[in-house]
Amino acid sequence: MSAATQRRRWTRVPVLVALVALTVVFVYPLVWLLSASLKPRAEIFDNRLIPRHPTLENYLTVWESAPLALWLGNTLVVTALAATAVTVSSALVAWGFAHYRFRGRGPLFGLVLATMMLPGAVTLIPTYLIWHQLGFVGTHVPLWAQNLFASAFYVFLLRQFFLSLPREPFEAARLDGASEWKLFWLVAVPLCRPALVLTFLFEAQASWTDLMRPLVYLQDTSTFTVPRGLKAVIDQFGPGGESQWEVVVTASVITTVPMILLFFAGQRYFVQGIATTGSKG
Amino acid sequence: MGREAVTSPRPSARARRERNAGLAFISPWIFGFLVFTAWPIIYSAYLSLTDYDVLTDPSFVGLENYERMVQDPQVRLALWNTLQYTLLQVPLYVVVALALALLLHQAGRASGFFRTAFFVPKMTPPVAVGVLLLLLFNGEYGLVNEALGALGIDGPSWTTDPDWIKPGLALVSLWSVGAAVVILLAALQDVPVELYDAARVDGAGWWRRTRTVTLPMISGALFFVTVVNTIAAFQMFTEAYSAYFGAGNSTYANDAALFYVIYLFREGFAELHMGYASALAWLLFVVIMLVTAVQLLVSRKLVYYEGEQR
Incomplete structure (x- = not known):
């Protein structure tokens, strides 16, 4: 081992110490939240990591004071529909843009990119009026149905993956008489499975954590998703309401835990996928 | 056939x-x-050229909404709040993301573990981030001020003092810096090692290598992170809304946290001023497009792209 590499190894020690300290800073709030949910009301703000009198009572209280099971079920259905719809439709569209040459393809793809820059607030009101006109306000449909028509960001992402596939296998299969649909479904899709999983995971997170759309479209408590429900819990038990922080904290944990699980289930897709977003963007 | x-x-x-x-x-x-x-x-x-409350048909009013918008003190307040927040949050966010990415890049094989640790908080739903903001940044009992107190600093009332509302929100936004860190780290890992070796041979120290090699080579990714985050900051909604607005009468900090999209949302869906809210949406659209265009122009000078072909 040369002196230089040895020196480099030693300079790594302060770097690692700094990283460990930062990791504590980043993870601590999550641990704090979980720990607070296990404390009786009087001890929430004692900021101890290990609860002095650990209890599951807050979970029982939350379960009784808010229809959490219903909200979790609603969110699960909406999230599954939203993520599945966007993955399938965006894959179709991305394949259309990546594999086929036709007049107007360039300008149309330019439009796809342009819509990515469009602030969501601009279309918020007219989109609401469309769903209002169709009679879907108050239902879950507006929370996922738009995903049937692909989403610009995922089209962009998936197109990059489809472009990296060699063309020869497709030409060969075409000579064998395979239909275009079969080429897509049986050849292209299996080859790009990681990108499709990534799309599903991204959208699942976006859909699960969204507050804006549930605020706009859902009125009846029984239709709420968990973030919308959590907002209702904050309003009722938070600073403007009864100041029962233990209820708010526990509901926050219940809203967050599924996302942490989703992350660990798809960890390598998340991290690698986001890395490619930036370098290809 | x-x-x-x-x-x-x-x-x-x-x-x-x-x-x-x-x-x-x-x-x-x-x-x-x-x-x-x-x-x-x-x-x-x-x-945006009508008066519309959903219940009765829209009635055409010409440019009235836009005239009203120019005079509306709430619009001025919301724009000013949003601008202040953006100017505070975006540089802070990008600098912290860059610092963390540079640090991770030095960590060698251990970087994967830390990358995960920085990323996990990004999964937290923004509503829950709003809750954490209210609790951890609580002026009297919050963990943040307790930590500052241990360092001998008397922390401000982050969630109730109008002057500290925006810094509090900007700080809490750093908690989800993980995605930007991952993007920048990937860019750092793409920088050819030979460039560093050449710089080292020339006797360049860490700071000079960073300034003359690293930053130009990752300027594309830095630009991407900056633009995306600016657009997001202009549309700040969920964290501020869940912490400071709602059905309850929690109006104590509302003025300082009245961001543009929150105002638009309330005008549209609480007051049912759909015409006026549409005009507000158009103003936001124009502002965001202008800012993005300026950023693009600046990037022409600053961003280095490898002659890569798609």
């Missing part, structure tokens, strides 16, 4: 087949674009 079409050179038939297939595959997007993008844009332009 397919075999014949290929062997006998009839390019027009083949081209037609290819076009039809391509259009068929992108048809969901075409439909979605027309119904959920093009139409809403046109319709919202029309609505």
Whole structure:
């Protein structure tokens, strides 16, 4: 081992110490939240990591004071529909843009990119009026149905993956008489499975954590998703309401835990996928 | 039949087949674009010239909404709040993301573990981030001020003092810096090692290597992170809304946390001023487009792109 590499190894020690300290800073709030949910009301703000009198009572209280099971079920259905719809439709569209040459393809793809820059607030009101006109306000449909028509960001992402596939296998299969649909479904899709999983995971997170759309479209408590429900819990038990922080904290944990699980289930897709977003963007 | 079409050179038939297939595959997007993008844009332009409360038909009022907008003190407040927040949050966010990425890049094989640790908080739903903001940044009992107190600093009332509301929100936004860190780290890992070796041979220290090699080489990713985050900061909604607005009477910090999209949302869906809210949306659109255009112009000078081909 040369002196230089040895020196480099030693300079790594302060770097690692700094990283460990930062990791504590980043993870601590999550641990704090979980720990607070296990404390009786009087001890929430004692900021101890290990609860002095650990209890599951807050979970029982939350379960009784808010229809959490219903909200979790609603969110699960909406999230599954939203993520599945966007993955399938965006894959179709991305394949259309990546594999086929036709007049107007360039300008149309330019439009796809342009819509990515469009602030969501601009279309918020007219989109609401469309769903209002169709009679879907108050239902879950507006929370996922738009995903049937692909989403610009995922089209962009998936197109990059489809472009990296060699063309020869497709030409060969075409000579064998395979239909275009079969080429897509049986050849292209299996080859790009990681990108499709990534799309599903991204959208699942976006859909699960969204507050804006549930605020706009859902009125009846029984239709709420968990973030919308959590907002209702904050309003009722938070600073403007009864100041029962233990209820708010526990509901926050219940809203967050599924996302942490989703992350660990798809960890390598998340991290690698986001890395490619930036370098290809 | 397919075999014949290929062997006998009839390019027009083949081209037609290819076009039809391509259009068929992108048809969901075409439909979605027309119904959920093009139409809403046109319709919202029309609505912005009307008075509309959903219950009765829109009535045409000309430029009245825009005139009202110019005079509305709430619009000025919301724009000013949003601008202040953006100017505070974006540089802070990008600098912290860059610092963390540089640090991770030095960590060698251990970087994977830390990358995960920085990323996990990003999974937290923004509503829950709003809750954490209220609790951890609580002026009297919060963990943040307790930590500052241990360092001998008397922490401010982050969640109730109007002057500290925006810094509090900007700080809490750093908690989800993980995605930006991952993007920048990937860019750092793409920088060819030879460039560093060459710089080292020339006697460049860490700071000079960073300034003359690293930053130019990752300027594309830095630009991406900056633009995306600026657009997001201009549309700040969920964290501020869940912490400071709602059905309850929690109005103590409302003025300082009245961001533009929150005002738009309340005008549209609480007050049912759909016409006015549409005009507000157009102003936001123009502002964001202008800011993005300026950033693009600046980036022409500052961003270095490798001659990469797609």
